Amino acid sequence: MTKPYVFITRKLTEEAMKPLMEVADVHIWNEEEKAVPREILLEEVKKADALLTMLSDKIDKELLDAAPKLKVIANLAVGFDNIDVGYANQKGIAVCNTPDVLTDTTADLTFALLLATARRIVEAAEFVKNGEWKSWSPLLLAGHDVHHKTIGIVGMGKIGEAVAxxxxxxxxxVLYHNRSRNVAAEERIGASYTSLDELVETSDFIVCLTPLTEETRGLFNQESFKKMKKSAIFINVSRGPVVDEDALYQALASGEIAGAGLDVFAKEPVDVDHPLLTLPNVVALPHIGSSSTETRGTMMELCCKNIQLVLNNQQPKTLVNKEWGLSVK
Incomplete structure (x- = not known):
C-alpha cells in the first residue's frame, strides 16, 4: 500500500519526525536560510496528503485549489493568519495549530523584551563591546523602572494572562483590554478590564498580544501613540500588521513615546534598512517568541501527531476549523 505523502516546509528535528516517517512518505524543504519558494510549494501540494507549514507559508485559495489530495494542514504556530481557513474548511481540509504548548515560553520572551527595552540592555551591551565605556556616571544609560508601574495588556488570552x-x-x-472580559484572569491575577483608550493613556508599558484579524489590523496607529505617555514603552509580540510602523517610527523619533520592543514586523524578515532599526530606543528581535529548544520540539511533535491522527481519520489534538471535526466518526 502506498504511504501518504507529507510535505514539511522547514527542517524539523529527527526526533519529532520519526513517528511520522514510519507511516508516511515525508519530504522536507531543508534550506535553513530561506522559505520554500512558492513555485516549489505549488508543485508539492499537487501530490500531498498533508502539509506541515510555517507562518511564512501563504496557504491561500490558489494553493488549496492545487491540492486535490490534501487532508490536513498543521501550522507550526498558535496563529494561523497565513492560512485561508474558511476555504480549507469548504474543501474538507483540517487545519491545526500549536496552542498552549508555547504559552509560558512566549510569555518569558515578552517580559524579557519588556525588561530589555526599559533598562536599555541591548544598547548597554553594545556600549561595552564597542569600547565606549570609559568611566562610570550616575545617569550612564539610565533606563526606566519596571517594578510598581502599570502594564496594559491588549489581548488577554493564555499568553496575555501568563505575561500578567x-x-x-x-x-x-495590570490593566487589560480584550474583545471579551476574562473574568478568570481578573480573579486569579487581579487584572482590571478597561477600554483600549484608557489602557493606552494610563499604562507605562503597553503590551500587544492580540491575534491579527481585520479588526486588529492597524490597531496601533498615530492616534494611539499620541494618547500614550511620553514615558510609555510599547511591546509587540503578536503580529506586525497590528501596528502602523510609520506612525510608530514617528512617535519614537519625536519623543512622543520612550521606546519599543518588537519581536514582529509587517514584513518578515524585516529589511535591514527599515527606519525602526535606526533608532536607539528600539529593541528588535527576529520573531523568536516561542523559540526555545524545548518548546519548538514540543510544537514539532504536536504538528506531526496531528497529521498522523487526521491521516488515520481521527480527530487531531488542536483543530482550528471545528466544523471539520463534525465529519470524523
Whole structure:
C-alpha cells in the first residue's frame, strides 16, 4: 500500500519526525536560510496528503485549489493568519495549530523584551563591546523602572494572562483590554478590564498580544501613540500588521513615546534598512517568541501527531476549523 505523502516546509528535528516517517512518505524543504519558494510549494501540494507549514507559508485559495489530495494542514504556530481557513474548511481540509504548548515560553520572551527595552540592555551591551565605556556616571544609560508601574495588556488570552502573572512578581498594576472580559484572569491575577483608550493613556508599558484579524489590523496607529505617555514603552509580540510602523517610527523619533520592543514586523524578515532599526530606543528581535529548544520540539511533535491522527481519520489534538471535526466518526 502506498504511504501518504507529507510535505514539511522547514527542517524539523529527527526526533519529532520519526513517528511520522514510519507511516508516511515525508519530504522536507531543508534550506535553513530561506522559505520554500512558492513555485516549489505549488508543485508539492499537487501530490500531498498533508502539509506541515510555517507562518511564512501563504496557504491561500490558489494553493488549496492545487491540492486535490490534501487532508490536513498543521501550522507550526498558535496563529494561523497565513492560512485561508474558511476555504480549507469548504474543501474538507483540517487545519491545526500549536496552542498552549508555547504559552509560558512566549510569555518569558515578552517580559524579557519588556525588561530589555526599559533598562536599555541591548544598547548597554553594545556600549561595552564597542569600547565606549570609559568611566562610570550616575545617569550612564539610565533606563526606566519596571517594578510598581502599570502594564496594559491588549489581548488577554493564555499568553496575555501568563505575561500578567509575571508582571505581578514586579508588583505591577495590570490593566487589560480584550474583545471579551476574562473574568478568570481578573480573579486569579487581579487584572482590571478597561477600554483600549484608557489602557493606552494610563499604562507605562503597553503590551500587544492580540491575534491579527481585520479588526486588529492597524490597531496601533498615530492616534494611539499620541494618547500614550511620553514615558510609555510599547511591546509587540503578536503580529506586525497590528501596528502602523510609520506612525510608530514617528512617535519614537519625536519623543512622543520612550521606546519599543518588537519581536514582529509587517514584513518578515524585516529589511535591514527599515527606519525602526535606526533608532536607539528600539529593541528588535527576529520573531523568536516561542523559540526555545524545548518548546519548538514540543510544537514539532504536536504538528506531526496531528497529521498522523487526521491521516488515520481521527480527530487531531488542536483543530482550528471545528466544523471539520463534525465529519470524523
Amino acid at each position: 502573572k509575571r508582571a505581578t512578581g514586579f508588583d505591577m498594576d
